[in-house]
Amino acid sequence: MLPTDTNSVAFTIDEVTHTIRFARDLDASPERVFDAWTQPDQLANWWDAMGDRLAICEMDLRPGGAFRFVSRHHPDKPFTGTYLEISPPARLVFDANGATGTVLLDEESAGTRMRVEIACSSADHLAQFVAMGVADGTGKTLNNLEKYLEANG
Amino acid sequence: MEINLDRAFGALSDPTRRAILARLAQGEATVGELAAPFRLSQPAVSKHLRVLEHAGLIDQGRDAQRRPRRLRPEAIKIVADWAEPFRILWERRFDNLERHLAAEKTEKS
Numbered sequence: 001m002l003p004t005d006t007n008s009v010a011f012t013i014d015e016v017t018h019t020i021r022f023a024r025d026l027d028a029s030p031e032r033v034f035d036a037w038t039q040p041d042q043l044a045n046w047w048d049a050m051g052d053r054l055a056i057c058e059m060d061l062r063p064g065g066a067f068r069f070v071s072r073h074h075p076d077k078p079f080t081g082t083y084l085e086i087s088p089p090a091r092l093v094f095d096a097n098g099a100t101g102t103v104l105l106d107e108e109s110a111g112t113r114m115r116v117e118i119a120c121s122s123a124d125h126l127a128q129f130v131a132m133g134v135a136d137g138t139g140k141t142l143n144n145l146e147k148y149l150e151a152n153g
Numbered sequence: 154m155e156i157n158l159d160r161a162f163g164a165l166s167d168p169t170r171r172a173i174l175a176r177l178a179q180g181e182a183t184v185g186e187l188a189a190p191f192r193l194s195q196p197a198v199s200k201h202l203r204v205l206e207h208a209g210l211i212d213q214g215r216d217a218q219r220r221p222r223r224l225r226p227e228a229i230k231i232v233a234d235w236a237e238p239f240r241i242l243w244e245r246r247f248d249n250l251e252r253h254l255a256a257e258k259t260e261k262s
Contacts, residue, residue, distance in 0.1 A: 011240045020239075024247045028254040036250060042257075046249035049242045116243070123171055 018120040026112045030089035030105040033112045037092055037103055043069070047079075061086060067094070098125060164208035169193070170201050174210065174224060181214045181223035 012021045026033055036042045044057035048071040056070035061083060069079040081096030092103040104115040120126040164170055173187055188198040202222055205211045214221040 011244070013236055022243055022247070024251075026251060026254060028258065032254060032257070033250075036253060036257075042253065046253040047246060049245040049249070051245075051249060114247075123168055 013126070018123055018126040020118040020120075020126070022116040024114045024116075025108065025110065026114055028111050030107050030112045033105050033114060034089040034092065038086070038088070047071070048073070059083075160208040161210060164204050164210055167201070167204075170205055173198070173201055173205065177211060177222060177224040181221040183219050183221050187222070 010023050013019075014021065028036075036046065038059065038061055040057040040059050043059075044054040047054055047057070047069050050071070050073055052072050054069055055072045055075060056068060056078070058069075059065070059067045061067075063083055063085060065083045067081055067083065071077075079096060081094050081101070083092075083094050084100070085091060085093035090105050094101045098121060100119045102115075102117045102119070104117070106113045106115075165174075169191060172191065176182060176187060176190070184195050184198050184202065187202070188195045191198065193201075202211065206213075206222075210225060211222050212225055214223050
């Protein structure tokens, strides 16, 4: 387990189970957070890290149903996958880029404790997945990483 | 020794080397101690150790006779920094979600 932020456990990479974990306390009920994840007009509002509304947000919300999120900045890099489990308002499981994403929503007195887990199949897959996610970001580390990936195919 | 990011990524791209690093994270170890659990020959382990050392991820401990290898604390930071843009991406996404939920609440009330 490698916590990258020593002040909190909001983000951890578990290298043994190849799982990335996030946690966030939200000032809203689990029902509302679940809707924000599962209604296209809502998710389109917040998914893009740059803050722009998604260009395309399609969801076939049922087990086995596909989704496709396309940002304006990276129309060439859609976030696509398949829903595996839809259990409102507590649990949403999907497959994306070969990793399994699980959203867990627990009701708390102040709102919702949201946990997001991204489970990769291997350490190599974990490294690739992080690198892919990085492709949307900015900064020097990104440039270094992109250069590395280009150089190493 | 300076850490070369490209070399570090190259060194980290091998599962055996990652396993060696994970072992060293628990404390320094000699070549022999590292070879045993991986069922590798000492020369094979030495080769991996040279790559890790060249990348600046490990160095040698003070005991000149045993020559134990140890993880450099900076190595941890490299991996952390490497994942940092990914963390930022998702944290931004969740910041947006918080704003979205707050705006929606205002609309409805």
